[in-house]
Amino acid sequence: MTDIAHTDHRNPGLTAPAYRPADAPRRRLLSGGNIVTLLVLALLISIPIYSKGFFVFQMTQMLVYAIAVLGLNLLTGINGQFSLGHSAFYAIGAYTCAILVELGGVNYMLTIPIAGIVAFGFGFLFAFPALRLEGLYLALATFALAVATPQLLKLHAIEQWTGGVQGIVMFQDTFDVPVPFGLDMDPGVWTFYLTLFVFAVVYVLAMALVKSRTGRAMMAIRDNPIAARSMGISLPYYKATAFGVSALVTGIAGALNAIVIKFVAPDSFTFFFAILILVGMVIGGVGWLQGCLIGGLAMLYLPNIAEIFDNVVLWFAGLFGFADLLPSGNALQQQFIRLSGVIYGVILVLFIYVAPSGAGGLIRAIVSRVKRLTS
């Protein structure tokens, strides 16, 4: 009944695997896909050359989000498990980094892999009870996790480490991320390249994982758990591993986020952030890891789009004298971004209806159309 991973044939998309038949010829080194990857990489590397300051910071943030989307996609897209609670693993990564740097005096670059390992531990442990939960119940358990996370972080008993409600301000003495190796580089640019490097490593490893035996086992579980089990794939082992790896990647994103923002606080890691990661994944394309960059861009710019939309609505409201009818009466004076949630919601609904496989599905459809026309 609740066969989560199985894709209905009348409604392909969301979990449609992007695999290649086993007998297809091996891809050449300079195939279309590889060229695009190199171009994107070159574009990313060159960002600090033709721009600086705020845009570089935004792009750093985008890469951090992209890693988080990648993490969630490994779980949902590759293994077919849900999580509405990835903000929790993001928080674990961020706090691990901040605590180690501020209280442990550990080099901040070292904390990135450590944060990943800690998040892996938590993810793996959480997965064990969660393993017995099919789709819907897993969504429920992770929903509860996301809602409880800010409160757990504010816990009085661990306040001496987490800083309680205030959180932790990082790099208090230097104000900026220290640039290592005596490099003469702007700290913002350095953080960007550090993030890009971590992103590249995580991306390559994730792709390798998906192509490996383990990755195939995970996809088999997604496509048909019963068949996978009957072929000798251990469901608990692979599901817990998928959860752990997904938490690891998200934890790394959290640690980078702490380094980029130089601040962690409990209220950054609410259920709404988990929604934002989910939105990023759906827009990027569930099951299409390459889409994480698009997902990251979406996570970064959606709040801005929402703000514009807000102003348009308020402007129209003013134009037609409708603003006075709004019960609060002072909607025009307040500058809150209030419609952002509506925008997220509408975009999610539209994607599920129009492009259930996300931007990835759209791109694949266009590419195959072009190929058919040219051949």
Next chain:
Amino acid sequence: MELFLQQVVSGISTGAIYACMALAVVMIYQAIHHLNFAQGEMAMFSTYIAWQLMAWGLPWGLALPLAVILSFFGGFAIERIVFKPIQNAPVLSHIVIFIALFSIFNSLAGFIWDFTIKSVASPFGEGPFMGSTLLGKHQAGMIAVTLVMLAMLWAFFQFTRVGLAMRAAAANPESARLVGIRVETMTALGWGMASAIGAVAGILIAPVVFLEPNMMLSILLYGFAGAVLGGLTNPLGAVVGGFLVGIIENLAGTYLGDVGAELKLSIALALIIVVLVMKPEGLFGRKIVQRV
């Protein structure tokens, strides 16, 4: 011992909130076999509608039924408009749409009615209930309304043709369709009823926690915990579960000291996980066997 009893009674009075919410959760689960993550936000929106009607000068007796009826049609419409096109889509699509609705209602309420906290007067009046120090008039009224709703639901499902048709549509859609039941209408009806129950829950909860767009997030979590604890297939179980969650929460707050009070949401989290792992069908639920 006296402290213990006191805490149990006051737990029951908080539990009434969760029992209300759990009832709405179970209602929708019966109809579509999904947990509606937007349930809390829908209830919050209904509560705002009731508040708005009263702010426009309608008396309690008129505003509340009107808000509940509007919520019923709202829920019906959501099923027709939003969920019908994706009936056969994978579970992920459904969950994403629930989250989308959550987000839309939350932000729309903030846009229309502001994020400032509004207080709502209780229809049952203030003050203690029959001289009791533990139970307020409002809590007593809330418990009574929850039990009446439960009884009405039970009677509806047991003794009416529509109730029977709804049960059939949920239990076995194919066969139900063959005997002439409009399964899709029944599903939409389930949505409408869940939404109406949610509206009642929201209106009863608002005087206790104050009205604001984020008021329902933690209550929904407790509602889920109650529903899971009591069993998702059993409305009576869900109500009992809701009361139990209230009692557990209060006892933890008393006997675990500060930690218990600070970790209220985590208690719900732990409860959900423990129940789902140890006894997924809940205390009073039916065990669902999946055919391979």
